[in-house]
Amino acid sequence: MSPLYRNLRLTCRTVIENLADDPFHFILQTSRRLPARxxxxxxxxFLGGTPKGSIAVPVLVAELLSGNQTGLQRRLELALQRKPLPRSAVKLADIALSAQQPGYADRLLAGSSGRKGHPAVLARRRWYSGSVSDAIAALAGEEEPAGGRKGQRQRLESEAELLRGWTPKLRSAPMVPVPDRVLHLLTNSLPHTRSGYAQRSHSILLAQKEAGWEPLAVTRVGYPVMVGKIAARGEDVVDGVTYRRLLPAKLAPTPTGRLQQQAEELLQLALEFRPSVIHTTTHYVNGLVARAVANALGIPWVYEVRGQLADTWASTRGPEAIKSERYTLFQEREADLMQSADLVVTLGEAMKKNIMAARVPEEKIIIAPNAVGGEYLREPLDLADARIQLGLDPDDQIIGTVSSLVPYEGLDDLIDAFTLLAPVFPRLKLLIVGSGVSLPSLKEQARRSGLASRITFTGLVTPNLARAYHQALDVFVVPRKDLDVTRSVTPLKPVEAMASGRPVVASDLPALAEIVHNGHTGLLAPADDPAALADVVAPLLQNAVLRDALGDAGRQRVLATRTWAANAAATVRSYQAIAEDQSRRAR
Structure with a gap:
């Protein structure tokens, strides 16, 4: 079977499964992979050519894709007033759920019980709020549900198995490891995904290679074909780092089946590569596979905790989510994997405290903070030169950020703060670099502000351009919301901004305070308060000397304490220690 034909089969299977399982969410996710422009x-x-009072399904889908939450909510309210036919109500509830409007979904589902599609949407609604058992029960009314509902029930039952303790089963396959070889299991990677996760992984791999180790990276089964990269090959080499892909001719139909498939394929690859250590990252599905393969081979494994992913999930659901069945089970799985790993790596002190709270011994934890290397170690461009390179006006004042555009980043607060600053600083511009689920709603917010001509969204850019944008800003802003996840997880981009010599204003949260020392390497502002954020940014716009002083101090601190080379040195020392310990125990 040719690679292209195999990839087309995997793509078609993925599209069919997602359309049957959650059609409106799939449409939304697909739209986000297309250019927002x-x-x-x-x-x-499309909306401009439809009646303002229309509640037709295609019209609400268009509102969903446009990012106009206000328009979508208005039409959902109209639908509730008009009491649509039950079959339409089910579809509208599904759209509301895709837009993260569960209250509207509940009201629409209340009047459509027993109609076609109702159990599937009800199951999605319950799963959305973390009610694992109730979601499965919603689909259990018929012995042989048809089509998509059968696949949906199998998937949810499989997801529940994962949360409740399932693990891949592999036979023992002892091998003689080659010293100084490490196998990394990743969720995604360059060159197909340009996220902070992928960039951190690549920086770690490069630094370990430069430290004398031989790293090999392997991505999850089906990636990157399952995210639309139909022409993907079985291997990519980026900056001398090898990324291997697990692309079988056919994927198992359930999450547990795919993880079993991934574990078996990774084991075969590991037997060829013969690593002395396996290293993987959150979340727990990666840990399950890495642990199973390491145990089969008789070598140690490392779990790198890059985020509090249960808290990330809960941050979009409201405070009641942390009491849900899914949240509890998710946390238990993460705790189990951290406890069973030979070494736990994390990003900062706040995350380390959370890991220790899960009964992981402190001596088993090391901190490898988000850091810089490569071009960020070079002297940054002058502000005017960076702007000329990007086609920006050197005489403007520009604040902004380089970030994933997701709700917890608080970029809506940044736009609101900008609207307060704009009348005072007539040459002030706002620059938002990056992409993500919040892009449509942020663009709509900018349009409604009346200042859209002074707000620029670049979309996703290359790493080289991202570095130039860092250097082109007068002030780099990190306006994260005050949530459990943002209080503990330290992001990468402000570290890169400090390395670029730019002053950083960040939300006053424990994880960010580890990076930005208020008044010395940057400034902190109260979270969730656009007016307070504007008050902190304004003096920097008025004082170039202060901007330069904070920028210089931030760069010196990053170069002294946060480099990938220093991280690699500490990590490989720990690799050697756990590999030697494993060897002694095996004798």
Whole structure:
């Protein structure tokens, strides 16, 4: 079977499964992989040709794709007033759920019980809020549910198995490891995904290679074909780092089946590569596979905790989510994996405290903070030169950020703060670099502010351009919301901004306070308060000497304490220690 034909089969299977399982969510996710400059205007043009009172399903889908939450909510309210036919109500509830509007979904589902599609949407609604058992029960009314509902029930039952303790089963396969070889299991990677996760992974791999180790990276089964990269090959080499892909001819139909498939394929690859250590990252599905393969081979494994992913999930659901069945089970799985790993790596002190609270011994934890290397170690460009390179006006004042555009980043607060600053600083511009689920709603917010001509969204950019944008800003802003996840997880981009010599203003949260020392390497502002954020940014816009002093101090601190080379040195020392310990125990 040719690689392209195999990839087409995997893609078609993925599309069919997702359309049957959660059609409106799949449409939304697919739209986000297309250029926003095409999707959003097209959706708005479509809406411009429809009646303002329309509650037709295609019209609400267009509102969803445009990012206009206000418009979507208005039409959902109209639908509730008009009491649509039950079959339409089910579809509208599904759209509301895809838009993270569970209250509207509940009201629409209340009047459509027993109608076609109702159990599937009800199950999604319960799963959304973390009610694992109730979600499965919603689909258990018929012995042989048809089509998509059968696949949906199998998937949810499999997801529940994962949460409740399932693990891959592998036969023992002892091998003689080669010293100084490490196998990394990753969720995604360059060159197909350009996220902070992928960039951190690549920086770690490069630094370990430069430290004398031989790293090999392997991504999850089906990636990157399952995210639309149909022409993907079985191997990519980026900056001399090898990324291997697990692309079988056919994927198992359930999450547990796919993880079993992934574990078996990773074991075979590991027997060829013969690593002395396996290293993987959150979340727990990666840990399950890495642990199973390491145990089969008789070598140690490392769990790198890059985020509090149960808290990330809960941050979009409201405070009641932390009491849900899914949240509790998710945390238990993470704790089990951290406890069973030979070494736990994490990003900062706040995360370390959370890990220790899960009964992981302190001596088993090391901190490898988000850091810089490569071009960030070079002297940054002058502000004017960076702007000329990017086609920006050197005489403007520009604040902004380089970030994933997701709700907890608080970029809506940044836009609100900008609207307060703009009348005072007539040459002030706002620059938001990056992409993510919040892009459509942020663009809509910018349009409603009346200042859209002074707000620029670049979309996703290359790492080289991201570095130039860092250097082109007068002030780099990190306006994260005050949530459990943001209080503990330290992001990468402000570290890169400090390395670029730019002053950073960040939300006053424990994880960010580890990076930005208030008044010395940057400034902290109260979270969730656009007016307070504007008050902290304004003096920096008025004082170039202060901007330069904070920028210089931030760069010196990063170069002294946060480099990938220093991280690699500490990590490989720990690799050697756990490999030697494993060897002694095996004798």
């Amino acid at each position: 095409l999707v959003i205007p097209a959706a708005r043009r």
